[in-house]
C-alpha cells in the first residue's frame with residue numbers, strides 16, 4: 001500500500017528552523033518562527049499558567065474524558081473573554097462553544113460546519129493570509145478564494161479594494177477576517193473600518209469567520225476583540241475561532257475554541273450538535289490540560305490579574321521593539337521609510353525586501369526570516385537590533 005505514496009518535501013518553515021539551529025555564528029538572529037520570545041530569546045511558561053497548573057493538578061482526581069464539547073467552564077470563560085462580560089449575544093443565549101485542539105482545530109471545525117451546511121460554500125481569505133489557513137479551510141473540500149487586503153505601498157490595509165471585492169460577493173459567501181495582529185502583515189482594520197465592514201456584511205448577507213489568535217498582543221485585550229464583539233452584536237451569524245497558544249503561551253497544550261453565534265438559541269444549539277458530531281469524526285474528545293489551565297486563570301481574580309499583567313508586558317515589549325526597530329532602520333537605511341513597522345500590530349510584519357535580499361540576509365548575515373520577508377518582531381531584542389538594522393542596510397544596498 002504505502003510504496004505508492006509520494007514523498008513530500010518538508011515544510012519551508014521547518015527547513016528554516018533547521019538551518020538556524022545548524023548555524024554556528026553567535027550573531028545569528030531568528031525572525032522566522034512564529035512564537036513569542038522575551039528579551040533572553042526564550043518562550044517561557046507564564047507565571048499565571050504555572051500557578052494555575054499547580055493548583056489544578058493538585059485538585060485533579062481523575063483523567064476520564066471531558067465532554068465532547070470540552071470543559072464547559074473553559075468555554076464560558078472564553079466566550080466572555082472574547083465577547084466581553086455582558087455581550088448581547090450572551091444575554092440573548094445566541095452563542096454556543098466547542099473546545100478545540102488549538103486555533104487550528106477551531107478553524108477546521110468551523111470549515112467542517114460550513115461544509116455540512118453548504119458543500120458548495122466558498123471561503124474568501126485575505127491576500128496575503130496565514131499560510132495554514134489554506135490547508136485548514138480547504139482540507140475538508142471547501143473552495144477558497146482571495147480578496148485584496150494588504151497594501152505594500154503603505155504597509156496598511158487597502159480598504160477600498162477590500163470593500164469593492166466584498167461588495168461583489170454573493171449572499172452567504174464566507175469571509176475569513178483576522179480580529180487583530182494580522183498574520184503575516186501586522187496590518188489591522190481600524191474601528192471605523194470594522195464598522196463599515198459590518199454594514200456591508202449585513203447588506204450583502206455575508207458570513208464572517210473571524211480568527212482571533214492574538215487577543216491582548218495588539219492594542220489591548222478588549223480592543224483586539226473589537227471586531228468579533230461588533231459583528232456578534234450586529235449580525236445574525238458569526239463564527240469565531242479562538243487560539244490560546246500565544247496570549248496564554250500554551251502552544252503545545254493545543255488550547256482553543258470555536259464560538260458559534262446564531263440568530264436564535266435554538267439555531268445555536270443545532271449548530272453545536274453538528275459540531276459535536278464533526279469532532280467525533282475527527283478526534284472524538286478535546287485534550288483537557290490547556291483548557292483546564294485557562295479556566296483556572298480566568299475564574300480566579302488574582303490569577304486573572306497576573307495573566308493580564310503578563311499579556312500587557314508581552315504587548316509592551318512588542319510595541320517597544322517596533323519603535324526601536326524603526327529608529328535603528330532610520331539610522332542605517334535613511335533612504336527607505338520603515339515607519340509602517342511602528343503603525344502595525346502584533347508579532348509580524350513584512351520587511352518588504354525581495355527574496356534575493358532575504359537569502360542574502362540569511363547566508364551573509366545569519367538573519368533568518370521566511371522568503372516572503374515576514375519577520376517575527378519578538379525575535380528581536382536590545383542586543384541584536386542594531387546588528388539587524390545594519391544587516392538590512394547592507395542587503396538593501398548590496399554592500
Ligand SMILES: Cc1ncc(COP(=O)(O)O)c(C=O)c1O
Nearest residue numbers: 102103104130183211213243245
Ligand atoms: C492567524 C493564526 N490563526 C490561528 C493560529 C492557531 O494556532 P494554534 O493552533 O497553535 O492555536 C495561529 C498560530 O500561529 C495564527 O497565526
